[in-house]
Ligand code: FES
């Protein structure tokens with residue numbers, strides 16, 4: 001139900017994203033304007049499926065994680081009675097305080113610290129101090145925690161949507177579903193989030209990180225130090241970054257390509273050490289046995305950078321990372337990232353994976369500080385004025401390469417269409 005601020009604004013997208021036969025431009029107001037951010041909240045984050053977390057993070061009854069999803073505080077808890085994944089708005093039904101106040105843990109009940117109303121892990125109101133003070137009694141059923149309007153999961157990835165009329169998650173994922181399958185199937189049993197997370201902030205518009213996360217063009221120039229490091233270890237760079245990108249529908253896109261670095265499953269590189277060769281090659285043989293040479297080649301040798309619109313990144317590169325981010329201002333975002341790995345992975349393989357992950361993707365790794373510098377630099381550049389448009393035309397009119405910008409155009413077209421629509425806020 002919408003009570004306030006539901007003024008529809010039509011056509012914002014088409015004013016800011018202009019596509020011609022061989023030019024694709026995005027107006028910089030899309031990255032700097034507070035009005036655009038307000039509209040994004042209403043038209044994008046209120047109506048699309050958003051990533052909440054992974055089921056492996058709440059493996060046991062009562063396990064919970066607290067999240068900001070599309071800017072709203074939520075928490076996800078495995079119900080003690082039902083064993084189901086519950087996703088609640090993190091707001092007390094009494095007078096609003098957040099009920100879940102820690103990032104993660106295990107609890108049978110959640111007690112609001114303000115006046116001590118208590119809710120169980122299924123969201124039911126179970127305790128109210130001095131309840132006799134309420135004339136006619138309190139309707140405990142009606143005062144349970146509010147659930148996100150829609151919650152669905154796909155192979156452990158839990159998504160929520162604030163719009164009850166959204167299409168089902170599998171339909172929404174469209175072509176991204178096959179790529180999730182490919183990535184998850186590389187684990188003998190299942191994938192899990194490795195315990196621990198990275199939380200950091202950036203003084204840049206959230207869409208700059210969408211672009212950056214699926215940008216093959218910047219790798220060699222921005223991450224020059226990483227490549228020099230690999231060369232020093234004996235890695236052969238001659239393969240370069242070679243591959244293509246695909247439009248997966250609904251704004252989702254993926255790059256799939258060969259690159260010089262190794263992959264814990266299952267491409268050896270000098271970084272892993274000579275003694276790791278037999279086990280990496282063994283993992284590869286298992287993949288060939290299970291899936292045949294062609295699919296095993298994709299799983300083992302190819303890298304994937306995938307955007308699931310609007311703000312979930314699953315990058316299956318020198319390690320597997322899951323990343324999401326929310327804008328807190330036009331020029332600020334908060335980022336959360338996790339490492340994903342096969343459940344029950346051999347300790348030595350896991351160790352190499354962690355090392356490969358932190359070396360490139362860690363907060364002090366080779367990539368993350370470089371990328372933050374690049375994106376904050378763009379945001380600063382926008383304030384200089386004089387230039388109104390960003391150019392995202394690279395590779396138009398040819399089969400897209402992994403170093404082109406077709407995948408960004410996929411995102412921006414969907415963004416344009418969402419922003420063009422007449423949509424009110426969802427409460
Ligand atoms: S706001 Fe939660 S008990 Fe009062």
Ligand SMILES: [Fe+2]
Pocket residue numbers: 212218219222223367371
């Ligand atoms: Fe990067």
